[in-house]
Amino acid sequence: MSDLRHRAASLSPGFVPTAVLSILPVAAVLGIAMLAQLWLAPVLANAGADFFIKMGVDILVAMVLAISLTMVNGFTGQFSIGHAAFMAVGAYTAACIVYYGSYRFYGNANVQGGLVSSMVYGVRDVPWFAWADALFLGALLAGGLVAAGCGYLVGLPSLRLKGDYLAIVTLGFGEIVRVLVQSQTTEVLAEGASVTPDHLRMIPAWGSTLAVDDYITAEAIASAPVWVWPKYVGGALGFGGLPFYTSPFWVVLVAGLTLLVAFRIKSSSYGRAFLSIREDEIASEAMGVNVTAYKVRAFVVAAFFAGIAGGLFAHTVGVQLNPAELGFQKSFDIIIMVVLGGLGSISGAAIAAVIVTILPELLRTPDLLAASWPYGLGGVVLGAGLIGVLRSGGRSTTLGRAVLFAGLLVAGLGLLALWAKGSEVDLGRYRMVFFALALIAMMILRPQGLLGVGEIWDRSFWADLVARRSKGGVS
Amino acid sequence: MLEKFLQTLMDGLAVGSLYALIALGYTMVYGILKFINFAHSDIFVLGAWLSYSMAIMAGLSMQSAVPVAPWIFAALGAVTVLAAVMQAWDRAGYDRVPAAWRGRLPTPGLGGTLTIVSLWGWSSVGLAFAARMIATGAAESSAWRTVAGGVILLAAMSTCGLIGFCVERTAYKPLRKAPRLNVLITAIGVSLLLQNLGQLDWMFGTRPQGMPRLLPDVTLAQFAGSETVPPVKLHLIDVVGAGTAVVLMVALDILVFRTKLGRAMRAVSYNDRNAALMGIPVDKVISFTFVLGAALAAAAGFLYAQKYPGLGQTASATWVLLGLKAFIAAVVGGIGNIRGAMLGGLLIGSAEMFARAYQSPSVADIYVFGILIVVLLFKPTGILGTNAQEKV
Structure with a gap:
């Protein structure tokens, strides 16, 4: 009896409003991210341990992917083997927005960010947060949203398909995304390249300013309309020339928020519904869980975070975004992390992401x-x-x-x-x-x-x- | 127009029969164990590379014959010695140790398996040597080259069957009762292992190689051409490839639907517990299924290498994509259904070739995956698949 009373008391709003309490972890993540960017990274860089910074970024991106897949494979028990496709969708969306958006706003595709996305540690004469960082953040979110839309589309067949068949659909979706990107023209609109008739056909706005065999100028790239951006993403050769925005700040921020969301979902009524579907679909349906709706939701949330991870991956130092790397072998890498950590364990997935990223590097x-x-x-x-x-x-x-x-x-x-x-x-x-x-x-x-x-x-x-x-x- | 259509159709059927051969392995394993054996496509790759190595060893390429790598003899010798030791252990050793120790020592029963493995390995090597003897004895005669090719085909099938057997016994058998996701991850692990082992220097290396042609490059017939349009050509290699595939598939169909062993396979696929109660040795049937699938994949690998002689490194994306298409063929035809796999292979092969010919090579794969998704959405069990009702 006293136990019940105690629990009831803990449910009533306390001295600190709930809104503030729920902001606190987010603020903490933001603080940790700032600390990583402004203190840890410079210390490591000064000690000559750039390798560890790079490893850390790779690990955290892998962690976001592993945790997002945990929501589908681990919580809901749905078997997705096309997770890299959501990553690819997010990566290409973000890359298009950042690359062509940079040309539109700044006239070139260099990093224009403030301290939060600077990888030159120790420079202090830039603002903390520049408008270009907002562009990057917006691109990440847009990538996440587009990927979430794809997640909705892929989740819908779960109405009809179960188990292995759903897995095969996700595999097919993943390969279609990869092949679609690979079948695009192998070109990125870059300054100095010569204008072809194909360009003038695709980008009518250039017709008045440029002619065939002219050189593409920054202004011309800036004037390319939004709907031709997805056409010029480098196809099978990869999207070269992207600015490197993915600093320790962004990866720590995204990884922290993903962890937070995953834990909150796992302990919420949504998480209970997910877990019940995993344990027994028919029983949970009998208990009033709308199985299809929850499956689709799991796909949407997971795809959103995978899309954001893709955006981070695309702008990592030394990475050239290439569709061949985002095929189903990448999906398998992510599945391996999830299963190695333990299906349904968030911290397990995070630890496995660390191990799976580090181990091959160590052997190298x-x-x-x-x-x-x-x-x-x-x-x-x-x-x-x-x-x-x-x-x-x-x-x-x-x-x-x-x-x-x-x-x-x-x-x-x-x-x-x-x-x-x-x-x-x-x-x-x-x-x-x-x-x-x-x-x-x-x-x-x-x-x-x-x-x-x-x-x-x-x-x-x-x-x-x-x-x-x-x-x-x-x- | 007709010429292009016919040519494309023939190409499609030629490639499709190879897809069907690979798809059979996927579908048989799925039918019995209900898991997608992602390592199957690597057995196919291994088949192609093994037949290349054997052809080189037999001196069928331009350069002179290459000796067999000594580590193969060392490994086979070690297995043979181990088999003899385990046989002795099975016969006499186990009963003599104190009962308290027995839990920590290997249980009897391994000797027979190891003996089979070692004999099988030696006979595969023997087949490869037979091919070499035929090749050296035949000198330049093209008919004997073809015979040597046939022996190499058998040797590759036998070796890959052995590899399939070993993989099943070591990696999949301990996981019979594990969740399916675990078995799938293991399959991915085996696939990674085979791909990366194949790339090591003492295996096949990372350089692409050219498979020597073992069949004369003859056009059997040509028809329906005109002055402007090239005629439709019927190549010997396509006929032999599709013919071998058809013969193997008919043999498999007879095996599965007309023999006692086939009935046992179908019984295990229907319900393995009941099959065990009826006295069917389930483990043996499962092993046999793996061996059969691997041997068919090896045959497909050999025929593929004959048709497209450029072999990329074992982990290259081309191989992965080929295996994936064969898998799609199995799914489209109805996974778990043997005749469905044949139909699916022909369908996917034709669809790919038509997309290649009439649109562009880069979008052909989109059609293949599109067919997959459409079939799954409207008839999830595949064209010939039967509907499995889920029970509470």
Whole structure:
């Protein structure tokens, strides 16, 4: 009885209005993003660790993708294998808006952003937030919205199709998007290129100002109407010349907001409906859940975030947006993250995104790996010690085993890299082989993924250290 | 106009029969295990590359014969030794260890499997050597070249069947009771593994290679041409390719619908638990299905390499797309349905070739995927598929 009263009290509006409370996490994410941009990134850059900044950006973009797919594959149990297509739609929408929009507003396609999207750390004489950042933000949102529209279209067949058949439709959609982009002209409207009759036919506005064999000028690009933008996105050769806006600020902001939204959805009535559909579609329908509507909603939300991640990906330093990279193998990469982390676990997907992004990179740069084997051995010792201590205290040893296993893995990989260095075997060529083997082994030995359906703070191994289990209880 | 139509139709049927061969593997595995075996297209690629390697080894290309890589003998030897050890363990060892240890040691039963694997591996190598002997004995005779090609086809089918068997036993069998998504991820893992193993230096490498022609480049017949329009040509390679495909498909159809083994396959596909209760060795039937599918994919790989001799590296996007189209053929025909896969293959092949000829090569794939989505929307179980009612 007292428990009920306590819960009722917590439901009534408290001293701090709910509106303020719900803004707080968003503000916190914004603060963390600013901190990453203005403090962490410059510190890393000064220390010569640009590699880590780049890795961090890649990881966070992968994280957004993995978490968004978790909403479809993990929460709702729908099997989407075309997630990269939403990313591609968002990427190309954002790229068009930023590239051609930059020409329209600034006369060139350079980064015009303020401090938040500056990758030259230490420069302080620019404003914090320039109008070009608003353009980038708007492009991201537009990419997300267009992708969400596609998500609606792809979600609709779920009215008729279930399971594998829906998966095949998503696969087909993904390939259609890729082939459509690839079949476009392999051209981006760029300054200095010569004008062809095709241009004058496609862009009638140029007819009065330019002639065949003239050079394309910035003004001409700026005057290209919106409806020809999607035509000139580089086709199979990729969209070159995009400005690099994706700074640590933007990725941390988007990843933080995605995490926030995912957790809120999971614990809301929407999330319950999603999970119920995953567990048993027929039963949840009998309980009054509108199955089709919720499936479509899951697709729309997931596609929105995937679209935003695509926009971020398109403007990352060193990336040339190319449709061949956004085919179904990219979709598989994202699925691998979701399943590795545990279907339905948000934190699991986030952790798996980190692992899946880092592991192949580590194998590509074996020096770092070769130097890490002593730490691995340290982990083994620590893990063994933890198991001993915890067991003597009658507690679970999950944490000890996790540390031991991670230590063994690092030590093994490190020693392997050391041996490869000695015998001049190029480990980088074997990285995908290792990755594939690890994937198969993971599926056979731990089919539920790293975390199962729970989150990392639900796991017993944190409880190992604090709670005392019954005597002699081993996990 | 008629000439172009007929030529396109013939090209479409030639390619479509290859798609159908690959699609059969997808559809049989789906019919039995209800999962999409994404590694199947890589078996097809492996078939193409293995037949290339065997042709090189037999000295059928321009350069002289290449010796067999020693690691193949080392690996087969190791498997043979292991098989002998496990046989001894099965016969006598297991009963002699204390009962308390038995849980930690391998259970008996592996010896037979390993023996099959090693014998199978040796006979595949033997077939490849037979092709080499025929090729060296025949010198320049084109008829004997074709015979050597036939032996290489058999060797590639046998090797790929063995690989399919090993993949099923090691990667998929432990996951029989796991959720389907897990099996699918494993299939993706196997696919990644095969693709990237194939790219290593001691396998096929990353450079594209040209498959030597094993059939004479003969035009069997030409008709319906005029002074301005080139005539429709019937190439030997198309006839042999489509003919082999048809023979294999008819053989498969007889196997599945007219033999006891085929009845067992259909029973397992219908309900594996009931089949097990009726005394059908489910695991063996499943393994056999994988072997059959892999062998057909290898045949498709060989024929494809004959028709389009430029082989790209094993992980290249062309291969992936080919496998995907074969998969679409299986779905369009009705996944799980063997005759549907044949029909779907011919349909997809023709659709692709017509789009290529009458519109442009770059949009051909859009039509293929468009057909897929339209079929799925209006008849989700495919053209010949039967409707599976979901029960509560």
